[in-house]
Structures are given as structure tokens and as C-alpha cells.
Amino acid sequence: MVDGVAERTARESELLARAREGDFDAYEELQLALEPSVRRFVRRLIGASDLEDDLVQVVFIAFYQHMDRIDPPEHLRPYLYRMARNRCYDELRRQGRYRDVSLDDEAVEVRVSFVSADETPAPDDAVFWLLLQLEVREAMESLPELQRQALILYSEEGLSYAEIATAMNTSTGTVKSRIHHAKKTLRRLLRPETLQTLDEALRDDDSGTSEGEN
Numbered sequence: 484m485v486d487g488v489a490e491r492t493a494r495e496s497e498l499l500a501r502a503r504e505g506d507f508d509a510y511e512e513l514q515l516a517l518e519p520s521v522r523r524f525v526r527r528l529i530g531a532s533d534l535e536d537d538l539v540q541v542v543f544i545a546f547y548q549h550m551d552r553i554d555p556p557e558h559l560r561p562y563l564y565r566m567a568r569n570r571c572y573d574e575l576r577r578q579g580r581y582r583d584v585s586l587d588d589e590a591v592e593v594r595v596s597f598v599s600a601d602e603t604p605a606p607d608d609a610v611f612w613l614l615l616q617l618e619v620r621e622a623m624e625s626l627p628e629l630q631r632q633a634l635i636l637y638s639e640e641g642l643s644y645a646e647i648a649t650a651m652n653t654s655t656g657t658v659k660s661r662i663h664h665a666k667k668t669l670r671r672l673l674r675p676e677t678l679q680t681l682d683e684a685l686r687d688d689d690s691g692t693s694e695g696e697n
Contacts, residue, residue, distance in 0.1 A: 488641060491516075496556040503551055514543055517560070520640055521567050527635055528571040538574060542567045561649035564636060568650065622672040623665075630665035637662055 495516065501509035522539050529535070545566055553562050623631055629651070636642045636650055647658045670678060 492557055492560075495559055499550060499553065499556050499559055510547065514546075517563060518543070520560070521563055524564055524635065524640065525567050525571055527639075528568065528632070529574060534574060538567070538570050541570055545570075558646070558649055560640075561642060561646040564640070564642070564650035565652065568632070618673065618677055619669070622669055625672065626665050626668055630661045630668070633658055633661040634665040634669075 495513060498509045498513040498516075502513055518539065521542055522535065525535055525538050525542075526532075529538070542563065546563060553559055623634060626634065632651065633647055636647045637644075642650065644655045644658045644662075647662075648655045651658065
């Protein structure tokens with residue numbers, strides 16, 4: 484997994500270097516590789532919206548115009564997530580929804596479940612994993628916004644603590660703290676059966692947690 488991420492980062496850095504030199508084919512290949520992740524992140528921040536396409540387009544226009552500013556090139560993905568985050572916030576403010584976004588307040592403690600114990604599909608059933616994903620995502624929606632974003636970037640987009648800090652314009656210690664608290668809250672919200680299945684992914688990294696903003 485780590486090797487795969489390293490290879491991806493190296494390839495994207497190479498394409499970025501070529502795009503900066505005016506190679507438009509390299510830019511198009513780069514955008515094609517990056518757009519699904521940026522689109523997914525935008526959708527997670529604003530929900531299902533007709534504005535999704537417009538926001539993604541705005542992000543990549545800004546990226547094309549300012550790609551010389553990305554330093555080091557390995558920060559490409561965090562840079563794009565940061566631009567996407569800012570554009571989403573601008574849109575939420577325009578709609579008057581930003582004030583409704585809980586940042587680092589307490590999470591809403593509501594246990595979620597899509598099935599009862601006697602209806603749970605077998606673990607080798609595709610429906611089981613679909614319902615599991617829905618349950619986890621529903622629980623994540625109740626997290627304070629900054630914790631939720633940090634966990635999305637960590638668990639869904641595969642960014643490191645340092646990359647998340649760049650994307651969220653904060654310190655690595657704060658990111659570690661947010662993810663730590665997000666995981667602890669998810670443990671309270673998810674069913675024991677779900678936790679048993681996801682234990683490896685949700686294990687708290689106490690050694691990597693530092694005091695800081697939640």
C-alpha cells in the first residue's frame with residue numbers, strides 16, 4: 484500500500500513538472516488521475532448538489548492557473564484538497580449554510596444502524612459490506628466538522644498526518660488530535676458488531692496523539 488502511494492506520488496510529481504513546462508497532455512493526464520478524489524471530497528463536504536461539477540471545475544481552473552505555486556510537488560494532493568475545501572466553504576457561506584456547520588463542537592451522540600442483529604447479512608455477502616459502509620458514513624456525519632474532514636482525508640483519501648495538516652492549514656499535532664477524538668467518538672456511535680469487523684482500521688493510535696485542538 485505504501486509503495487503504491489509512493490509510486491502514485493512520484494508519477495503525479497512527474498506529470499506536474501511536465502505540465503509546468505507547457506505539456507498539456509501531461510496536465511490532462513494529471514487532472515484525469517486527480518479529479519475522482521477531489522470530486523469525492525467535494526461531495527463529502529457539501530452533500531449531493533447540482534453545484535458539484537461547478538465546484539470541481541473551479542478547483543481545477545485555479546490549479547491550472549497556480550500550479551507553479553505548489554512546493555514541494557509532493558504536496559500536490561494536499562494543495563488540491565485545500566483549494567476544494569476553501570471553495571466548498573465559500574459556497575456554504577453563499578447559501579447561508581456555513582453557520583450550521585459544527586466545527587469542533589461536541590459530536591451528536593446518536594448510535595446508528597441499518598440492520599437489526601437478526602437481519603445482519605453474512606460477512607461474505609456484498610450487502611454486508613455495503614451496509615457496513617453506510618453505517619460508518621452515517622456515524623461520521625455526526626462528528627464535529629473538522630474532525631470529520633480530518634478522518635475523511637486520513638481514512639478515505641489516504642493522506643498522511645503531514646499532508647492533512649497542509650490541506651487543513653493547521654499543525655500535524657492538531658490533525659493527530661482530531662483523528663484520535665474522531666475515532667473515539669465513532670467507537671461510541673457504532674454497534675459492537677461493526678466495531679469488531681472494523682477494529683483494525685479504527686484502532687486508536689495513542690502513541691501518535693498529542694494534546695491540541697479537537
